[in-house]
Amino acid sequence: MEINDLTAAELRVWRAFPRGEFVDFRTVDDEDPATGAGWGPERTVRAAVLRSLLLNGPQEDGEIASLSLAGARITGMLDLQYATIDHPARLRHCYFDEVPRFYGCRLRELNLSESVLPGLTSHAVHVEGVLRMTRARFRGVVRLGGAQIAGSLYLEGAEISAPDAQDPALQLNQVTVGDDLWAPGLRVHGQIRLNGADVGGSVNLNEAQLSHLGHGPLDAETLSVGGHFLMRHARVQGWIGLRGARIAGRLDLAYSHLSNPGEAVLRASSSTIGELWLRKGPPMEGTLNLRRAQIEVLFLEPEMLPDRVLLNSLTYTSLTPHEPAERRIPMLERDGDGYVPHAYEQLTAAFQRIGDDHAARLVQLAKQRRHRGTLPWFGRLWGHVQDVTVGYGFRPLRAAGWLLSLLAVGSVAFALHHPRPLKADEAPPFNPVFYTLDLLLPVISFGQEPAFAPKDGYQVLAYVLVLTGWILATTVAAGLTRTISRQ
Known part of the structure; x- marks a missing residue:
């Protein structure tokens, strides 16, 4: 330029x-x-x-x-x-x-x-x-x-x-x-x-x-x-x-x-x-x-x-x-x-x-x-049981609370109305506390549950205690297994 x-x-x-x-x-x-x-x-x-x-x-x-x-x-x-x-x-x-x-x-x-x-x-x-x-x-x-x-x-x-x-x-x-x-x-x-x-x-x-x-x-x-x-x-x-x-x-x-x-x-x-x-x-x-x-x-x-x-x-x-x-x-x-x-x-x-x-x-x-929430109805039902009872194993003290409450209910009920002995001459002295524990704890026996037989409504109560004991035992075991696997 x-x-x-x-x-x-x-x-x-x-x-x-x-x-x-x-x-x-x-x-x-x-x-x-x-x-x-x-x-x-x-x-x-x-x-x-x-x-x-x-x-x-x-x-x-x-x-x-x-x-x-x-x-x-x-x-x-x-x-x-x-x-x-x-x-x-x-x-x-x-x-x-x-x-x-x-x-x-x-x-x-x-x-x-x-x-x-x-x-x-x-x-x-x-x-x-x-x-x-x-x-x-x-x-x-x-x-x-x-x-x-x-x-x-x-x-x-x-x-x-x-x-x-x-x-x-x-x-x-x-x-x-x-x-x-x-x-x-x-x-x-x-x-x-x-x-x-x-x-x-x-x-x-x-x-x-x-x-x-x-x-x-x-x-x-x-x-x-x-x-x-x-x-x-x-x-x-x-x-x-x-x-x-x-x-x-x-x-x-x-x-x-x-x-x-x-x-x-x-x-x-x-x-x-x-x-x-x-x-x-x-x-x-x-x-x-x-x-x-x-x-x-x-x-x-x-x-x-x-x-x-x-x-x-x-x-x-x-x-x-x-x-x-x-x-x-x-x-x-x-x-x-x-x-x-x-x-x-x-x-x-x-x-x-x-x-x-x-x-x-x-x-x-x-x-x-x-x-x-992702499980079928029976899985959700079992999940609710685990949640209510032991909080899926993350709240184990909740199981102890349930056991103590059921123990108190059963002890009072059977203390007021003793179940009859199956064999009067062989039965041990009746103890309502240990009898209730026999019903609740499926793996422990104090010799009370096989010696006595409740009747009518008390028999229904016994069935409820046995069933609840098994559910608590299973959920506690599931919770402990989950805890051990995490660790």
């Missing part, structure tokens, strides 16, 4: 480039670049001029050339497909008429902060430093699929709006970020796609506002994060997809409002997470899916749970904060898969690891009661 073809504004940029000087066309510091469509020729720069500078711009000995521009209206398409750019490109507070194209481009650094763009096409871009789009506003799709960014990707306070687009609004699938994906306060109307992305540092989406109701505003299947995934104080309308994700640190959803009524709100099945924090927020609206997930620390406050959860094959090492079993068990009863024995065993193990054996027994009792 000949220098004689440049406008006054373009000439200013051209002369500043070889010395790396900053060119600022703004009239005030807080100027809104969204009004850039009305900016005149005094601050308009053609994209072709910027392309020429970045590819073959003038050089000066002893100076470091760079493109550093603010407050300009950039007309035409900035097309740098497959180019190798050795100079930093900083286009801040600018207004782009057309979508810039960096497909397959290699850059030292790219800064589009505070700019307004109709979109961005940067598939497979390579950035040796950082890619900064702080508080940028995009009115179309941002395509960064397969990008390789050695440093950090900054999107804090950025806004991307592409609700009617067929493609995701922010495409970061298969992206590789060496450091952090830093995007607190990000606002996206559409979907963020992070499938297969690899972030060496942390992902920060604190205070983000994501909306794609009925769809997934955040689809991050098989995402790999070396640090934390932070979404504190976020507001998400639609589902969050983390199936098969690997998060070494903390997945923090504290204080966040997550809503997708009638469908899944968090899909984290088959994921591996260091810590999952669900706390201090309103109840989730939708279904929480943690099937087959592996979590070291599950920081879960019952108040944040939705009405439906999926916990089949979920494993966790620690469950905090410590809550009584009565507040944890309802989580298992909300499982959309029905009766899931594994979920009860996991909760039991969590209580046992902190030494709360009473809570562990309550969970096992709840498991047996839930299992009872």
Whole structure:
């Protein structure tokens, strides 16, 4: 491009480039670049001029050339497909008429902060430093699929709006970020796609506002994060997809409002997470899916749970904060898969690891009661008997209470009306207490029961005591067997 073809504004940029000087066309510091469509020729720069500078711009000995521009209206398409750019490109507070194209481009650094763009096409871009789009506003799709960014990707306070687009609004699938994906306060109307992305540092989406109701505003299947995934104080309308994700640190959803009524709100099945924090927020609206997930620390406050959860094959090492079993068990009863024995065993193990054996027994009792509902009528009947008598073996003192009560009833009844002896000259002296014990305890004999024969109603009482004794003995044996098998 000949220098004689440049406008006054373009000439200013051209002369500043070889010395790396900053060119600022703004009239005030807080100027809104969204009004850039009305900016005149005094601050308009053609994209072709910027392309020429970045590819073959003038050089000066002893100076470091760079493109550093603010407050300009950039007309035409900035097309740098497959180019190798050795100079930093900083286009801040600018207004782009057309979508810039960096497909397959290699850059030292790219800064589009505070700019307004109709979109961005940067598939497979390579950035040796950082890619900064702080508080940028995009009115179309941002395509960064397969990008390789050695440093950090900054999107804090950025806004991307592409609700009617067929493609995701922010495409970061298969992206590789060496450091952090830093995007607190990000606002996206559409979907963020992070499938297969690899972030060496942390992902920060604190205070983000994501909306794609009925769809997934955040689809991050098989995402790999070396640090934390932070979404504190976020507001998400639609589902969050983390199936098969690997998060070494903390997945923090504290204080966040997550809503997708009638469908899944968090899909984290088959994921591996260091810590999952669900706390201090309103109840989730939708279904929480943690099937087959592996979590070291599950920081879960019952108040944040939705009405439906999926916990089949979920494993966790620690469950905090410590809550009584009565507040944890309802989580298992909300499982959309029905009766899931594994979920009860996991909760039991969590209580046992902190030494709360009473809570562990309550969970096992709840498991047996839930299992009872899956049995045929005779199984349910026998289950009710075990529950009432000995609490399925988890409340053995209840059997002693039943035995003492029946012993008292039988002793009083037979003391008031002695049964007749079968052989008067051979019968031992009658003892109502030991006679009742002979009836109640099927494996112990005090010589009373075979020597005496009650009649009429007292014979019926004897039959009841014998039958009850056998039932208590059987349920106690079943409870002891269950306890021994658990140990």
